[in-house]
Structure formats: C-alpha cells, structure tokens
Amino acid sequence: MLKKLGIYALLLIGQHCVLQTDAVAAVRDFTLHIYSGDLTITGAGGTTLSVWGYGQTAGLPVVPAPTLTVNEGDTVNVTVYNHRSVQHNFVVQNVTTDANPIAPGGSKVYSFAAPTAGSYLYSDTLNNNINREMGMHGAFIVRPADNGNTAWSGGPAYDHERTWVISDMDKPRWNDVASTGGTVNTSVYKPNYFMINGLGGFDAMMDHDTMIMGMMDEVTLVRIVNAGQFSHSLHFHGNHFQVININGVRQTTPFEEWDTINVPPMSIAEVLYTVNQAGEYPMHIHTAQAETANGVYLNGGATMIMMH
Incomplete structure (x- = not known):
C-alpha cells in the first residue's frame, strides 16, 4: 500500500512503517557585501594585512569569503553589493559566465542552477588577479540532491567534512600598494603570508572548523580549494589518503597518494582521509616558505589532525 503525503511516501510493510522523503530542489538566496577591511595573522611573524572581501554582514568583509552551500539542482540567487569606490565582480569558476563589473555603489543579482555535486571556487576575476x-x-559547495554524507549521489561516503581554502598574499608589493590606491607591479609576486581558511598556522592548528578531528577509522572528506597564486603541496601525516575528485573530474576508481597532493592555483581537489591509529598529526604545506609568516616558522599553511 503506497499513499503519497506531499513529498512524503508512507510505506506499510507488514507491521513496519518506513517514512521516506523525495529530494526536492530548493531556492537558495545569499547576500554578499564588498568592503575594504583587515586580516590579522597572530603569532610570530604575524601582522595585519589590508584586504578586500565579501561578507554577509554590512561592513564586515571576511577572508576567505563565506562558504556558500547548496544542494545539486537548487536554484541559486546571489545578490552582491559593491560598497567600494572601484569595480568588482563575482564569478563561480566553471559555473557562472557573467564576469561584467559591479559599479561602485551598485549591486547585481546572479541567478543560476546549482551544478553537479562537488567543490567550486568563487572570486573576483577583475584587476589582473589583484582582487582575488x-x-x-x-568556496562554493554543492552537496548531493538528498543532502546525504556522500561526495555525490552514489559516491564515496564520509563521517566528517572540512573545506580548506588555501591562499597566499604579498603584503609589501601587492596588499600595501593596492590598498592605498597605488599601481601594483603584477610581474613581481613574492608572497610572504600563507593561510588556510584565512588563518596562519598558530590559529589554524587550533581552529575546530579547520582541524581534522574524529575517531579511529572514521572518514573525513577534505575539500581543498586553492585560491592563491602559487601551487601548494599539502602533506598529511598519520596516514595516506584517497583522491576522489580533481577539478570536477570524479575518479571512478579513487587512487591513493602517498601522503602529499599538489594543488595548482585556481584548482580544487577532494580527498578522503582516514586514520587507523590514534594520535596527533600535523598537516602542512610541503614548501618551507609556505610554512612561515613573513619568514617566521611555523606560522603559515598548517593545521592539525586529531584522532582518538
């Protein structure tokens, strides 16, 4: 006996009742505000950098911008307000095509259908990479239509999830110059600050939204989004991992890396990480300079893996 109740189907099987739900696409509305602001890197070598950013609260830009999360098939509306005196834009890489500028003091609504489940980068593509x-x-995250704990419908399952937005900044030659209205020499880029989720290593190694945490044999899906301008090799201690998605290309047979994955600029990788021995392990960018804040070790691209 099957009786439809809205989106619910009540299945009567003998004496057992099972309540099921059908995945229904939704309308997801987001609002972003573009402002100038500051990003503080604490600890040895730390500083306050002048930044530009998107934020969901007027006057409070954040770096990285808020993670926007939807389900596959949703209708997405992103309203972006430009509160600065120069042009900016909003582009979801490989998803949206409107790269036209938002005028100073203006706004624009971007409407599109959520693409296939996976991880995407959104950014300002104007101004020769300076704005980015x-x-x-x-990060723009698309979950399966049923919002389950799988990388995609019918894909690998996981217990925990982390999104790591990797970035790098050149304070004296880019940030300091651009923030005061100067002309940046884009042919010279020597980043001296390296972050995961906008955090230097001292903070990222204690941030529960960045650290990998769990019990033995639990699986963590790590979404690595490189918003920087350098390639970064991420080195996991404690165990190897499986690569399941590279730039939207799903690996039908996930392959195991030794312990390091290189993610080029504007690229994305999704990996499954499992620890089979309890302990505390580091994860860090496998380049000496990227492990520093203005040359001071260890306060760059690093976090911790905590398994019990």
Missing part, C-alpha cells in the same frame, strides 16, 4: 589576491575568494 586581496581576499576576494571563497
């Missing part, structure tokens, strides 16, 4: 380097970047 200054902090105008974030």
